[in-house]
Amino acid sequence: MKNSYAKALSQFEKDYEVLSKSFLECLENISSKDVNSYLFSSWCRFSFHTADFGWGKPVWKSITNEKIPNSVTMMDDEEGDGVEAWVHLDEKQMCELEKDSNLQAYMDA
Structure with missing residues (x-):
């Protein structure tokens, strides 16, 4: 995981998905009515x-x-x-x- 994020930071435009995927999943869970955040x-x-x-x-x-x-x-x-x-x-x-x-x-x- 560290290697993926470090690489993505050095090639941000190319690996934007690596950086945003976890964040977007978290936002999806937080906005769910089934999850108490x-x-x-x-x-x-x-x-x-x-x-x-x-x-x-x-x-x-x-x-x-x-x-x-x-x-x-x-x-x-x-x-x-x-x-x-x-x-x-x-x-x-x-x-x-x-x-x-x-x-x-x-x-x-």
Whole structure:
């Protein structure tokens, strides 16, 4: 697999199908009504708390107000020793998640 992708990157126009096939299959599965898809993204270690654009360090950070259904975005917490998770689920799924005993152990810590 590594060899196919490396070769395709060096001959992009010729081997475009090698690069796009997996991506297109993934998109097909995600858009299927029979598949429950969840998007996870980690923004950890991006140093959002130390960014200074001339107004000083931020006192709070967040992702955009654009809520992507069934998605989780993780970021370092302010102290730098934990992780915040921005979770976007429908109400029923969120209620089930909040009842999970494994998750509650982390939330109470």
